[in-house]
Amino acid sequence: MSTPFENAIKQLEKSAKILDLKPQIFELLKTPDRILELKVPVKMDDGSLRIFNGYRVQHNNWAGPYKGGLRYFPTVDLDEVKALAFWMTIKTAVVGIPMGGGKGGVTVDPRKLSDSELERLSREFGKKLAPNIGPYIDVPAPDVYTNFKIMNWVKESFIDFRKNNYKKFGLELTKQQEKKMQAVITGKSVDQGGSLGRDRATAMGGFFIIRSLVEREHFQERPSVVIQGFGNAGSVMAELCLAEGYKVVAVSDSQGGVYDPQGLNIEKLIAHKQSTGHILGFEQGEKINNKELLELETDILVPAALENVITAENADNIKAKFIVELANGPVTPEADMILAKNGLKIVPDVLANSGGVTVSYFEWQQNLEDRYWSESEVFNKLKDIILPAFEQIWQIAEEKKIDLRTAAFAQALERLQNLWYNEYDR
Ligand code: NAD
Secondary structure, eight states, X not given: OOOHHHHHHHHHHHHHXXXXXXXXXXXXXXXXXXXXXXXXXXXXXXXXXXXXXXXEEEEEOSSSSEEEEEEEETTOOHHHHHHHHHXXXXXXXXXXXXXXXXXXXXXXXXXXXXXXXXXXXHHHHHHHHGGGOBTTTEEEEEOTTOOHHHHHHHHHHHHHHHHHHHHHTTOOOOHXXXXXXXXXXXXXXXXXXXXXXXXXXXXXXXXXXXXXXHHHHTOOSSOEEXXXXXXXXXXXXXXXXXXXXXXXXXXXXXXXXXXXXXXXXXXXXXXXXXXXXXXXXXXXXXXXXXXXXXXXXXXXXXXXXOSSOBOXXXXXXXXXXXXXXXXXXXXXXXXXXXXXXXXXXXXXXXXXXXXXXXXHHHHHHHHHHTOOOOHHHHHHHHHHHHHHHHHXXXXXXXXXXXXXXXXXXXXXXXXXXXXXXXXXXX
C-alpha cells in the first residue's frame, strides 16, 4: 500500500492535469518548504530520560502563516506529517482563508504517559518548536490525541522562549505583546485565549455539509450515519447528527465499536466512553470491529480516525451512499477510483473537516484583535465560509464531470497558482 505522502502526491498529480497547472507550481507544491526533525528529551517519572522524535513540516505559506495540527501517536513519522502538512495547504486554499499549510507531531502513545510526563513532553516540544513558530510564521493546533491542555503548554513554552530572548537584550515584553503572542497556537482553553466553539468546530463544519447534502439529495426521513473514531471530531459529529434527528447506527474507537440499526443512545455512549475510556462494553447494540463498521449498509459513512482505512482491498465492500471525510486521508487514491465506479460520492477531507482550521483562523484573529466572539457568531461565520465553498466545489464537479476531491484540489490549486503569480512573478 502507498504511504500517505505518496497518496497526497497522486491526488496532486490528478488535479494538476485537470487544471493544467504550471509545472513550476507543481514542483513547488510537491515538496514542503521546510522540515524540522526534533529530538525531544523528557525526564520520566522513574527518573530515566527518554528521547522522543518530534516533527514540524512547514509546507506552504503563500496565503499566510503555516497552519496545522500537532499529533501525538505511536505511528507518527515524517511521511505522514508531510502528507498532513500538504493537505493543510490545500484545505486552507479550499476555504480561502489567509493561512498556509503545516503539520507536526511526536511519535508517542500519550495514553501510556502520566499527566506530568505528558506535560513535560509538551513543554519541551514547545521549546524545540519555539524558534520556528509564531503568530505570523507558523500556528499549530490540536490533532489526534492532543487537546487544549497540550496547546496551553506549548503556548506557555513559546512565550517563555520569547521572554528569555528579550531579556538577553535587556528588553521586556509588554502585557499587550504577550497577549498577542497567544495567537501562536490555536485550540487553547477559552480562559487562555481559546475561541468559543473551537472544540466543536471540525464536526460542526462537517455537519453543515451533511445537512446540506441531506437536503440536496432528498434522503429518507431519518438518514442513517456510521462514524469511525469517537474522539473530538467523531463524538461531536454523533451528537450533532442525533440532535438533527438522524440515526447514528454505529460508532467505534481504536478498540472496536457498537452497532444498533435502530440508532444508538449517543448521550449514554459518551458518558460510557468518559467513564471507561472506550466504547466496548456499552450496554446497547451489537459489538463490531472497525473493518465490519466500515462495511455496514448506511446512508452516510463518516471516517473520523486515521488515514488509509478505505483501500483497494475493502473499497468494493463499502455500502454507504456517501462518505464524509472528517479524518484526514481515510481513502486511498486506488479506493477513490473503485468507490467512484460504484457510484459512491465522497466529500473530501480538505473540505469536510475544514471547520477545524477555519475556527482556528478565527481564534488567531480574535487573539490578534483582542476582541472575542460568541459561540453563535463563530458558528455563523463558519457556516458562511464552508457552505459557499461546498456549493462551489459541487458545481465545479458537475460542470467538469469530476469527483468532489479533484474539484476541491483544482479550486485550491488555482488559488495557490494565482497567489504565487501575484507574489513572485512580477
Ligand atoms: P482524537 O484524538 O480526539 O480522536 C481520535 C479517535 O480515533 C479516538 O476515538 C480513537 O480511539 C480513534 N482511533 C484511533 N485509532 C483508531 C483505529 N485504528 N481505528 C478506529 N479508531 C481509531 O482526534 P480527532 O481530533 O477527533 O481527529 C480525528 C481525525 O480528524 C484525524 O484524522 C484528524 O487529523 C482529523 N481532524 C481533526 C481536527 C481537529 O480539529 N481535531 C481537524 C481536522 C481534521
